Amino acid sequence: MKVHVGPVALPELEAAVVAGGAELSSAADASALVWYGGPPEQFAELDHPGLEWVQLPSAGIEPWAASGALRDGVTFTSAAGTYAQTVAEHALGLMLVGARQVHLMARASRWAKPDGMRGVHGSTVGILGAGGIGRALIALLRPFGVRVLAVNRSGKPVDGAVATWRADDVEGVRELLAESDFVVVAAPATAETAQLVDADALARMKPGAWLVNVARGSLVDTGALLAALDEGRLGGAALDVTDPEPLPDGHPLFQHPRAIVSPHAANPESLLVPALARRVEENVRRRLAGEPLLGVVDRAAGY
């Protein structure tokens, strides 16, 4: 099998192709393409009738679906699941930062214990959109003896959660919001999840609870969140993603005493590339062995 890595020929990914057992080639000769470093609009430049499989570098495929590049006759695989561990680790870090008020410690220039420090141990953690990241987070939380509540699209019970509700079960979602000390947003960005956490949802959260968003900024109403943080009823918000994104310089969320902004850094480049390389190697190996590929894109579902 001949594989091209492009439009940017990242050496780590080329090495993964070779480690998986395939041969590197020009785009024109390749039956498989490992996409890296360009927008989907550039796909036409590398596409050709002999192309059978394209490995995409991201977990979400919204821009690819929107661009129309996901053409028939080619199998597309996303990197879904590849980064779940990395993002879950970041989410746990943000939960601990909120619980222990580390953002205030980081900003201080004098020795003073912040008020309101608490523990993650023994708390209740609600996960809105418990997919791959949610499962990875539940695994990390196991030694903390937490009670996990989950919401997902299907309502199919999530391992490690004491309750799982369907996303359209209004009462279930309200129960999660009311009982959780930490509400972690990890759902995909779709029309249904836009502004999922709005003023009403924020008002239903437990006093002192922390909101952690590692999904997409569009899932949280920024204005409503800022009002809720100013009011002081919530513990705070830890946001890896925001709306708008990037936040403008000096936006009040940056230095808000009840907020910590992580600039879409849950899956940093330094960790992304090795994780993607592992996925590329595994999928190349699978392709050569005739085994099912990981992360095959379902065009109809949009992920």
Next chain:
Amino acid sequence: MKVHVGPVALPELEAAVVAGGAELSSAADASALVWYGGPPEQFAELDHPGLEWVQLPSAGIEPWAASGALRDGVTFTSAAGTYAQTVAEHALGLMLVGARQVHLMARASRWAKPDGMRGVHGSTVGILGAGGIGRALIALLRPFGVRVLAVNRSGKPVDGAVATWRADDVEGVRELLAESDFVVVAAPATAETAQLVDADALARMKPGAWLVNVARGSLVDTGALLAALDEGRLGGAALDVTDPEPLPDGHPLFQHPRAIVSPHAANPESLLVPALARRVEENVRRRLAGEPLLGVVDRAAGY
């Protein structure tokens, strides 16, 4: 058994005494004293010939040993082990903050990803002084697939560590320093552990590694650490304890780009009292049942 709680009669601890099966009394009538809220110098005010047992509120007992209050004829018990879960949770939080550079994010007023972000997953974690806190930290780290290296006084293998060296095994300690992505200091403060992490130890640490101190400030040479941080070879330092403590206002460690100072907050009051109350209840129950007390102080060892 008559027990006095003082010099501050904290209701939560008085309730624990009663829950353990003993009777509350004045200091003069008590055969046991649960110490809370005063320095060891005040001990003489509550001491009397009928006193048999004193439960101290802290895990470390240096000020008690230094004050000479640990007199013969009385059994002293510390709170060692009581706070291990809480402190380990804080230590993991500080590791994640360092790995993901959350201290820099917390200080920022604009959207910019810090350099040098990394993961805890798959890293090597060295624990200097792997006692109760170390064991609790290893339990929290289990889902991260880390490699744990440990040093303790006895060299007795620590569960979950791939290697354990005796504290006086110079080569072993050097191996831990050289291989660890995170060096967590969790040893008691004794004459032997003073300035355990000095300029030489810091120079032996892996480039980019983070130092996390949740033990006592005296275990790390502050001047040498600051020099090492300025030099930029280390990833950084997350310090819950410092020397001197408190750090003076505006000390360069507070806003150092490679440091986060947590003001001796790993075991915040809000979590300390419930944990201490559980220990008091358990030790009162044990005393009444003639069972061995938890945390009996070894005057010779100094903890």
